[in-house]
Amino acid sequence: MRASASQARLIEAAPVFAALGDPARLTLVSRLCSEGPLSIVRLTEGAQMSRQAVTKHLNALSDAGLVHSERSGRERVWQLRPRRIDEVRRYLDQISLQWDAALDRLRDLVEDG
Amino acid sequence: MRASASQARLIEAAPVFAALGDPARLTLVSRLCSEGPLSIVRLTEGAQMSRQAVTKHLNALSDAGLVHSERSGRERVWQLRPRRIDEVRRYLDQISLQWDAALDRLRDLVEDG
DNA sequence: CGTATATGCAACCAGGAGGTTGCATATGTC
DNA sequence: GACATATGCAACCTCCTGGTTGCATATACG
Numbered sequence: 001m002r003a004s005a006s007q008a009r010l011i012e013a014a015p016v017f018a019a020l021g022d023p024a025r026l027t028l029v030s031r032l033c034s035e036g037p038l039s040i041v042r043l044t045e046g047a048q049m050s051r052q053a054v055t056k057h058l059n060a061l062s063d064a065g066l067v068h069s070e071r072s073g074r075e076r077v078w079q080l081r082p083r084r085i086d087e088v089r090r091y092l093d094q095i096s097l098q099w100d101a102a103l104d105r106l107r108d109l110v111e112d113g
Numbered sequence: 114m115r116a117s118a119s120q121a122r123l124i125e126a127a128p129v130f131a132a133l134g135d136p137a138r139l140t141l142v143s144r145l146c147s148e149g150p151l152s153i154v155r156l157t158e159g160a161q162m163s164r165q166a167v168t169k170h171l172n173a174l175s176d177a178g179l180v181h182s183e184r185s186g187r188e189r190v191w192q193l194r195p196r197r198i199d200e201v202r203r204y205l206d207q208i209s210l211q212w213d214a215a216l217d218r219l220r221d222l223v224e225d226g
Numbered sequence: 227c228g229t230a231t232a233t234g235c236a237a238c239c240a241g242g243a244g245g246t247t248g249c250a251t252a253t254g255t256c
Numbered sequence: 257g258a259c260a261t262a263t264g265c266a267a268c269c270t271c272c273t274g275g276t277t278g279c280a281t282a283t284a285c286g
Contacts, residue, residue: 152262152263153262153263154261154262154263164262164263165263165264165265168263168264184263186262187261187262187263188261188262188263189262189263189264
């Protein structure tokens with residue numbers, strides 16, 4: 001596995017990180033975690049912003065593949081996509097692995113030189 | 114562990130995710146991973162932006178605790194803080210755990226009801 | 227049908243993010 | 257000291273983000 005290949009894969013994670021990088025959105029994710037699938041109105045209760053703002057954040061999370069929704073009667077119910085979370089975790093594992101490998105190479109350089 | 118407590122901890126991760134949520138910054142992180150500590154000029158080579166822009170991104174990563182720097186002669190050398198990466202990974206573990214717990218609760222509700 | 231609820235959509239607005247350029251400062255080298 | 261290199265700092269600009277409000281639409285319910 002070349003560094004450039006794994007780097008290209010890592011860069012794909014940027015939109016996901018960006019989606020998680022907002023306190024309001026992280027709060028929504030957390031609530032969907034602890035309370036399960038919820039409608040927009042339910043998610044707006046307790047969130048200190050308008051329903052429309054909540055919808056915007058949910059769409060941002062959806063674009064990143066972190067949540068998905070389904071219309072149910074006159075409600076739209078949102079829930080998490082845990083798979084995507086696991087993918088992000090694997091991205092971070094990749095960073096750690098690359099870092100460990102870099103440390104090894106540096107050590108070898110010192111020893112060889 | 115109450116949900117509100119773990120949620121509060123999760124929200125603290127937002128700035129770290131935001132720092133990783135930019136392709137340019139993820140590229141810098143990746144390069145520091147694969148090439149080890151680098152000066153600003155070295156990091157600017159290959160990055161398609163000015164040295165000052167690179168510095169801004171490095172400062173953003175630094176604010177999030179993901180990198181740190183040290184002056185060495187007339188250079189400033191930047192390197193990763195792998196500990197912070199591990200912390201973020203633990204945040205994601207927390208999301209997954211909460212999600213699994215939520216699924217269990219939902220299943221119990223169905224069975225009990 | 228009429229009414230209340232839940233959502234969708236669009237216009238609008240302030241502030242910050244990400245980029246640039248220009249210039250000042252610090253360090254290495256001769 | 258003179259010169260080249262590496263960085264720091266500030267002003268400036270553009271665009272996107274995150275928020276709002278207002279109104280339209282869809283569904284439940286009597």
